[in-house]
Amino acid sequence: MLTVVTSISSLLLGAALLLVGNGLIGTLLALRASAEGFSDGVIGLIMSAYFVGFLSGTWVAPRAVMRVGHIRAFAMFAAVASAAAILHALIVDPLAWGALRVLVGSCLVGLYMVIESWLNVLAPGERRGKVFATYMAVNFIALAIGQNLIRLYPPTGFELFGIVAMLLALSLVPIAATRISQPAPVRQPRVRLRRLYAASPSAIIGAFGSGLAMSAFWGLGPVMAQRLGFDAGGIAALMTATILGGAVIQWPVGAVSDRHDRRVVLAAVMALACTFALLAFAMSALGLWPLLVAMFVFGGLAFTVYPVSIALANDFLAPEEILQGASSMLLVHGIGAAIGPTLAGLLMDLAGPRGLLLHFALIHAALTALVWWRYQRSGTVNVPQAHFEPMIRTSPAALEMIAPETPAAADAPTEPRT
Structure with a gap:
């Protein structure tokens, strides 16, 4: 495993x-927007x-x-994102x-x-899952480190x-310097929401x-933490x-x-996430440390909803359908993500910072009710279970690392399963 990780270390460094x-x-934009006097609703829209x-x-x-190749595309994306980071400070x-955030996204x-897509090609077949887990660990650690950089300077400067601009630009260096040959072009994600809904409505809900x-x-x-x-x-x-x-x-x-039946596990995770969100609401009046404990547990539960939903969908899909199903799940998650901050910002305008x-x-109470209703309606279903993979939301290319290796079948038409 160490040999495999070493061979892709340049990619992992660029990702980090x-x-x-x-x-x-x-985090910086949220705090700067608050300091500039933007309302929570406006911040949510941004x-x-x-x-x-x-x-x-x-x-x-x-x-x-597909048009220019992996390295040139990476350079183009990194340059634009780096410039956009600077423009945020120049045009408040x-x-x-909002326009810059669309561009950066x-x-x-x-x-x-x-x-x-590089990691997917380079990961040996029998170790793809371990490479994926390593990449997910880099995701969590790097995102956590990024939060702590706000300690260095005030957000108003x-x-x-x-x-941010330097980090985005420097991510290009290990990618451009790598000797690893470029993989095949990235495939366009194929989305079949009707098939996914027929397979597992609860996965879509999650x-x-x-x-x-x-x-x-x-x-x-x-913003919530600052307002508190x-x-x-x-x-x-x-x-x-x-x-x-x-x-x-x-x-x-x-x-x-x-x-166990993943629908029951999913409903239980959502119910507990709701409980700890309410506990965090109460703990926020007691100071930072009680809130941190509640948010640690809430985060553990809330971040788990998406990967459990992915695994639940995979339970009901044929192996050759899993990659398309993952792309569909990513679309559903993305639609929810595009709506979530706006709804939360409006609620914070009405209820104050703890409205988040x-x-x-x-959200988690409603999800619990829907998933439990689906479970009660359909009853226990015995199907071979896919293996759960811890993850954070990513692109369709990473999901190929945990999909069965059936490239020929992946593009073939499939019949609905009964």
Whole structure:
């Protein structure tokens, strides 16, 4: 395993630099927007724009890669995203920031797609899952590090935007310097929502709800912490605790989901996430440390909803359908993510900063009810279970690492399963 990781170390380093920068700019923009006097509703709209860009980039980026190749496409995306980071500091305007967030989202999904398609090709067949797990660990760690860079300078200055631009630009260096040959062009994701819904409505519910909740966390979590009176260290601690909870708690929940009906596990995870969101609501009045504990557990549960939903969908799909199903799940999650910050921002306008925690609770309560209703309606179903893979939302290219290796069948028409 160490040999495999060493052989892809340049790709992992490029991904780490990219993710640190992306983790920083999301939190930085939320805090700068708050300092500029933008309302929570407006901030929510700006943060939704990023996920709109991410969603559209899922279709745009593969065409760019096919046109100019992986390294040139990566350089193009990195240059545009780096310039956009600087423009945020030069043009402080909600409409301009919304447009820039769409642009950055499109570039970021292209950058992820280039790295992940390389990893997918280079990962040996018997170790693809371990390479995927290593890449996901890099994701969580780098995103957590990015949150803590807000401690260095005040968000009202230019310095942090400069750091973001440098990180995005430097991510190009290990990619451009690699001797690894370029993989085949990235495939355009194929989406079949009707087939996915026929296979597992509960999986679609989980993916959509996860997008609604977690995009609001990324976009408005720093705003909530700032409005609650926490300093830069407290804001970074809250974001880091939630992210690390997502990294740690996925493993035991995944092990349980591999042994029991995933719909029951999914409903239980959602119900517990609702409970800990409400507990965090209560703990927020007691100070930082009680809130951190509640958010650590909430993050672990909330981040788990999407991968459990992916595994649930895979349980009911034929092997040759899994990659298309993952692309469809990514679309559903992305639609929810594009809506989530806007809804949460409006609720925070009405209920104050802790309205974000109410948003988490309401979303997960509704999801619990829907998934449990579906389970009661269909009853117990015995199917061979796919293996759970801990993950964070990514591009379709990474999902090929955990899909069965059936390239010939992946593009073949499939018949619905009964």
